[in-house]
Amino acid sequence: MPQKNKRSKVFSALEVANICGVVNQTAINWIKAGHLKAYKTPGGQFRVTPENLAEFMEKRGSEIPESLKTILREKQIPNEKTLLIVDDDKVLNTLIKKYIEKNFENIKLYQAYDGFEAGTIMTKVKPGFVILDLDLPGVDGFSLCKKIKSDLMFGNPYIVVVTALKEPNLSQKVLDLGSNYFLTKPLSMEQIGAIVNQWINMKTNI
Known part of the structure; x- marks a missing residue:
């Protein structure tokens, strides 16, 4: 990859082709057909952002390479x-x-x-800490937790799941989805405060 600064990295059509295992013209055809989002440089060359390439590959069911995942993270x-x-x-x-x-x-x-509003805020703000109820209208907390933790665009925030639901092995279920903490209602504000404080100290010491 020609650029060392991964934060500003964009891909040429040839680099897209190499990543996807196709010839250069195929990548250009994807772009021209509108399947792969891209923009043009002043010199008329196509450029594709890591986010748009990852979205395209996910839609095609292609495995995203670790190098691209690293850039996105x-x-x-x-x-x-x-x-x-x-x-x-x-x-x-x-x-x-x-x-x-x-x-x-x-x-x-x-x-x-609700889950839809949470998803919108997550996309715009990318919070570092999320207190997440499971029983939500719209998108439920289970789906939202899994989405936040599995989608690179959210940056892997710290998630504390809170719920009044009573199910066998519920705590293990949400931890398997990627939650960092599991709390049952009624909540203790002091316990939430202790977890937030722990999170702040953890980030300070990194």
């Missing part, structure tokens, strides 16, 4: 001072928000009340 660094609370219980959602505001400085807080 480095580009999608979550905002470590941003926390998203996802819970359709607006009273509890606001209580958590007020508690964190009172006890922690310099953390920007966002609130979502």
Whole structure:
């Protein structure tokens, strides 16, 4: 790869072809047909961003190479001072928000009340910490947790799952989905505070 700075890396049509195992003209045809998003340089050459290439490969069912995954991870660094609370219980959602505001400085807080709203905020903000209820309208917390942890665009945020659901092996299920912590309702604000503090210290010591 000609560029050393992976954060600004874009791919030529030839590089796309090499990654996908096709000839250069095939990659150009994909671009011209609108299947693969690209832009043109002032010199008329096609350029493809890592995000657009990964999206294209996922749609085709192609395996994304580790080199591309690494570039995406480095580009999608979550905002470590941003926390998203996802819970359709607006009273509890606001209580958590007020508690964190009172006890922690310099953390920007966002609130979502359903899975769709959470997904929109995740895409725009890329919070470093997510408090996630499982029983949500729209996209449920199980699906959302799996999506956040498996999709490179979100940057692998710290996730604390909270729920009032009672199911066998539920804690292990959500941990297997990628959650970092599992809490049952009713919640202890002090416990949430301890986890947030642990997360802050962990990031400070890296």
